[in-house]
Amino acid sequence: MAKQMLFVYNPRAGKAQIRSNLLDIIDTFVKAGYEVTVYPTQAAGDAVKAVRERRDGYDMVVCSGGDGTLDEVVSGMMKSEKRLPVGYVPAGSTNDFANSLGIPKSMLQAADVVVNGRNFACDVGKFNHSIFIYVAAFGIFTDVSYETPQDTKNVLGHAAYLIEGVKRLPSVRSYPLKITCKESVIEGEFLYGMITNSHSVGGFRGITGQNVALDDGLFEVTLIRKPSNPLDINNIIRALVDKRVKSEHIYTFTTEKLKVESEEPVAWTLDGEFGGEHLTVEIESWHQALEIRVPKETD
Ligand SMILES: [Mg+2]
Known part of the structure; x- marks a missing residue:
């Protein structure tokens, strides 16, 4: 009997680039011995429901779209008792997570990985009653990161982009926070924080830290304190641009x-999508x- 695949895709993701690839993607799956049920999402949140309601009887769920679509499919899967392997054919503009996993940018090559690759047991972030796959963040750079077009980022480069964000620091909102983890308690005024399990965020590789592993049960945390004078701002910029420079305003x-x-209330983003406003957030790997x-070949 043929193996059963549920294929959920976002027809609007990444400038609708799936349109020209859809037939070849499905053909790849069928040639590998799958019977494919295709579900194009109709609205935000649709992919969560599609997976929760339809997953029975399938051997694999594959999604195509941006990081937001993947987040929805994984959310649907994590709410199930029986979790199926998830395949991902990225179609978004940034696709931080796909890059972290070594999934090819070409949709057809990614489809080939779905059927000829291997399973990798990946960590998932719990965020109160929600989940995130690779980044939960609040504060200044969250909007810079997701509002800046990839073209602009490519032109500006990492440093220029960070400086663009930091230039806004004096006028930017900060949050009085208490952050508690097993290792320490940190209190103060913060203007940015990100909790990640990814090699890149916002298209920038290496921004999250070194020795990142997606299956080690650990997040990389970056917190930026509010600067109190121009000298502090300078220091933060230098520390962001050159990771060897230490700043007392940045915790990693x-x-x-x-x-x-x-x-x-603090507004959070989860995998680049609005994640609600919260007074207390509990995050766990x-x-x-x-x-x-x-x-x-990926480890
Ligand atoms: Mg990790």
Whole structure:
């Protein structure tokens, strides 16, 4: 009997680039012995429902779209008792997570990885009652990161882009926070924070830290304190541009679990999508919770 595949895709992702590839992608799956059920998402949140309601009877769920679509498919899967392997054919503009996993940019090559690759047991982030795959963030750079077109980022480069964000620092909103993890308690005024499990964020590789592993049960955390004078701002810029420079305004560490408390609501983004406003956020790594299809040679 043929193996059954549920293929969920976002027809609008990445300038609708799936349109010209869809037939060849499905052909790749069928040639590999799958019977394919195709579901084009109709609205935001649709992919979560599609996976939750339809996953029974399938051997694999494959999604195509941007990081937001993947986030939805994984959300649907994590709410299921029986979790199936997830394949990913990226179609978004940035695709930080696909890059971290070594999934090819070409949609047809990515489709080939889905059927000829191997399972990789990947960590998933718990965020209160939601999940995220690779980044939960608040504050200044979140909007810069997702509003800046990839073309502009490519032209500006990493440093220029960060400086663009930091130039806005004096006028930027900050949040009085208490951050608790096993290793320490940090209190103060923060204007940015990101909790990541990824080699890149916003299209920038290496920004999250060194020795990143997607299956080690650990997040990389970056927090930026509010600067109090122009000298501080200078220092933050230097530390962001040159990672060897230490700044007392930037905290970086790894942890498996942390709690972020605030007296006023903080707006978060999860995998680049709005993740709600929260007073208290509990974030925990769900160690190797999801099997995802990756190229054979990737570790
Ligand atoms: Mg990790």
